[in-house]
Amino acid sequence: CIRFLDDDPWERLRTIKHHCPKTPLQMLLRGQNLVGYRHYGDDIVRRFVARSAESGVDIFRVFDALNDTRNVEVAAEAIKEAGKHFQGAISYTISPVHTLDHFMEVAHIYADMGADSLCIKDMAALLSPYHAQQLVQRIKDELELPLELHCHYIGGLAPMTYLKSIEAGVDIIDSATVPLAFGASNPATEMIVSALSGTPYDTELDLDKLFEIAKYWEEVRIRGGHPRGITSLTHMQVYSHQVPGGMISNLESQLAEQNALDRLPEVLEEIPI
Secondary structure: OOOOOOOOHHHHHHHHHHHOOOOOOEEEEOHHHOOOOOOOOHHHHHHHHHHHHHHOOOEEEEOOOOOOHHHOHHHHHHHHHOOOEEEEEEEOOOOOOOOHHHHHHHHHHHHHHOOOEEEEEEOOOOOOHHHHHHHHHHHHHHOOOOEEEEEOOOOOOHHHHHHHHHHHOOOEEOOEOHHHOOOOOOOEHHHHHHHHOOOOOOOOOOHHHHHHHHHHHHHHHHHOOOOOOOOOHHHHOHHHHOOOHHHHHHHHHHHHHOOOHHHHHHHHHHOOO
């Protein structure tokens, strides 16, 4: 809301909370980085959390990109002090050190910190259906905390990953209204609701009302000149370059400003080197 729309994020938050007083609002917090790209002092972290809670945030999803839980400790303490919901997010990726045992260690540390819920954060859409099933089952077997799954669409695995995770016992999945879904975003809510209709996992959400919401956001999307989310060859190559969804959209924006968007494939090819 700052980078693209020049909005005051605090005023935006208070306005949303004013109109949605009964709906819990959630934000993503990068641990000691807050919402920036560098580490901030403990005093800043505590004051930021307190002001966010005061302005309307109810659920804080907190993560560290390297799963270094030390960078989550201060934020977690501040969230609990504010009487809000602390959700510990496990950053998922694929590497020799990112094993099932590693992810479980992070989950247990968050539980010991007092997490109210856990989230598997698949920011680069690398979590495959059967690996998700294995991870979800183990977390649910070992910890009695609500578990949420956040997958970006990017390469297209997310809907299948969601389905296997639901069968394995995940409690919440993240999705987006269809005009703002797919591509580097989440799978569409309408898709998930339809897939689960008439099953033991039926969401009981009203598709007609969901499409009414979607029509509003479709107009906003068109008015803002934003393209519809699609999975391109560049996105599909995420299984090679492993760039997270949010980072891809930033790369595209930055390259476009330099009149160099055509060089995105070169950038993505260089990143893993």
